[in-house]
Amino acid sequence: MNSRNEGTMSLIDTFSRTLVPIHREGWPFIAIAGFLTILLGWFWDPLFWIGLITTGWVCYFFRDPPRVTPIGDGLVISPADGTVCMVGSAKPPLELDLGSEPMIRICIFMNVFNCHVNRAPVSGVIRQIVYTPGKFLNAELDKASEHNERNGLVLDTPRGAVGVVQIAGLVARRIVCFVGEGETINAGDRIGLIRFGSRLDVYLPYGTAPKVAIGQTMVAGESVLADLSAPAGSAPMTRVA
Structure with missing residues (x-):
């Protein structure tokens, strides 16, 4: 040549x-x-x-870059690109049937410049998917998890149920889900997309120790949020003002 x-x-x-x-x-x-x-x-x-x-x-x-997901028993992977805006304990949405007791919630806010393809935080079986119509408040607000339009998934894992909720925001008007109930998925698999700005909430068994802090930048399918196999510990509620 x-x-x-x-x-x-x-x-x-x-x-x-x-x-x-x-x-x-x-x-x-x-x-x-x-x-x-x-x-x-x-x-x-x-x-x-x-x-x-x-x-x-x-x-x-609408870019959808390939991602390399860390492999490890119990690892919880970020489901979205963006910034951690809340970390701590909170009651899961009622529609997910995860009980009335607080769980550990980690919230990731996506702006319009982030990649908006969402990925599974853990490996497991999708127990249920629940779409809930609602408002379009600023996704960074705490009350957005209760009042905004959202789509929630519950994943059954060997270490307990994990919830992940796609939440629409001020600009976002369309939540897309790629998976269905009963499917077995792996951590890092694509599960959906939210058009034009939004938030992802992950609900973990209470006592799970988060490995991220508010303001930290996340990469979907790669950044580690927590480790379900780590010893249980307390995680007090902390969030942005």
Whole structure:
């Protein structure tokens, strides 16, 4: 192979490794943005460039990069990209049938620049999935877990039931779930997506010691939230003001 061909192959390889896969949920939005870009650009050139930037952002929003999930008995993995906004004890949503006693709750807030593909925090069997219509309050507020539109999953594991709740926010208006009741899933598997900003809550058996702090940045499918196999300990309620 001559130097020119080698250079071309190297460029193609670099380009392919740089590209991030886009989730199929995003293609309709990308198509609409692309069509409007061409249409508006037909009437006025500056609108074309504005539309092109917007289309690029839509592609970026629906990115679905591969993730390498840590392997370990009892590890709880972050279900979302974003920032930890609450850590501590809280009663689980009534619709999940996880009882009335407090559990350990870890909340991850996703802004519009985070990857919004959600992943399973633990391996287990999906006992139930419950969708609850509601409001669209700021997802960073504590009351959002009770009043906002949400979709909750309960996963049965050898170390107890774990709840994960997709919560809509101010901008988010559509929660998508990829899995069904009775399915067996592994930690890090894709379970859903929330369009345009939102929050994920994870409910763990009381006494589980969180391994994260408020303000810490999470990577879905990779960052460790807690370890169910670790000795039980107290976890007092702490949250942002």
